[in-house]
Amino acid sequence: MNKGITIAIDGFSSTGKSTIAKQLAKHLNYIYVDTGAMYRAVALYAINNNLIQEDLKKELLINDLDKIKLNFVYNDSLGFAEMYLNDINVEKEIRTIEVSKWVSKVAAISEVRKKLVSAQQEMGKNKGIVMDGRDIGTVVFPDAELKLFMTASADKRAKRRYKELIDRGDDVNYEEILENVQERDRIDSTREDSPLVKASDAVEFDNSDMGLKEQFERILSLVNDII
Numbered sequence: 028m029n030k031g032i033t034i035a036i037d038g039f040s041s042t043g044k045s046t047i048a049k050q051l052a053k054h055l056n057y058i059y060v061d062t063g064a065m066y067r068a069v070a071l072y073a074i075n076n077n078l079i080q081e082d083l084k085k086e087l088l089i090n091d092l093d094k095i096k097l098n099f100v101y102n103d104s105l106g107f108a109e110m111y112l113n114d115i116n117v118e119k120e121i122r123t124i125e126v127s128k129w130v131s132k133v134a135a136i137s138e139v140r141k142k143l144v145s146a147q148q149e150m151g152k153n154k155g156i157v158m159d160g161r162d163i164g165t166v167v168f169p170d171a172e173l174k175l176f177m178t179a180s181a182d183k184r185a186k187r188r189y190k191e192l193i194d195r196g197d198d199v200n201y202e203e204i205l206e207n208v209q210e211r212d213r214i215d216s217t218r219e220d221s222p223l224v225k226a227s228d229a230v231e232f233d234n235s236d237m238g239l240k241e242q243f244e245r246i247l248s249l250v251n252d253i254i
């Protein structure tokens with residue numbers, strides 16, 4: 028039986044990685060994994076367990092890694108899997124600005140990355156998967172058949188994120204979001220372990236001015252060329 032291919036989608040925050048990943052997974056009947064949700068869930072654990080006071084208590088978080096259980100549970104009505112932290116659905120809590128503020132620091136810890144990367148490799152071992160993140164084409168699946176690298180201007184990305192948070196009722200201001208997007212870009216691209224870089228064989232998409240439909244059609248045609 029044809030098990031399908033591995034599609035790795037990397038790029039800066041709020042470049043629409045999850046939107047295209049979900050569209051592709053639905054169309055191809057593949058599994059979709061949002062790896063950012065896993066790093067966000069670890070950051071939420073740190074916040075909820077007082078491992079962040081003025082700064083992140085790295086060593087304490089590393090000691091607690093065995094106590095952190097992460098699962099995805101498919102939600103039929105939403106059409107994608109939701110993130111569970113120690114058996115509790117945290118899909119909404121992991122998207123707050125508070126989690127966004129700390130997650131890049133959590134994701135820079137090598138021990139955290141090791142645990143999450145090995146779980147991600149396990150999820151993708153049978154292929155037929157679309158995974159999005161920062162290191163999927165470079166570290167998690169360096170042999171992925173299709174690698175995409177998404178970009179868009181910081182201003183466009185912050186506006187998208189602002190709209191998402193306002194739509195769900197959060198009290199946020201645009202400047203705060205723009206600062207957070209730029210700060211995360213900086214930390215994600217300059218960290219020592221698995222920094223965000225475009226894989227040499229990744230196809231780059233700047234969607235600052237590209238509509239969702241056009242983007243989906245162009246990417247789907249890349250997929251069809253491979254399949």
Ligand code: DC
Nearest residue numbers: 040062063066130131134160161162
């Ligand atoms: O995609 P996102 O914004 O939900 O990701 C949250 C953070 O997690 C982001 O700042 C970088 C980090 N991340 C990572 O380091 N590696 C991944 N594969 C996915 C996310």
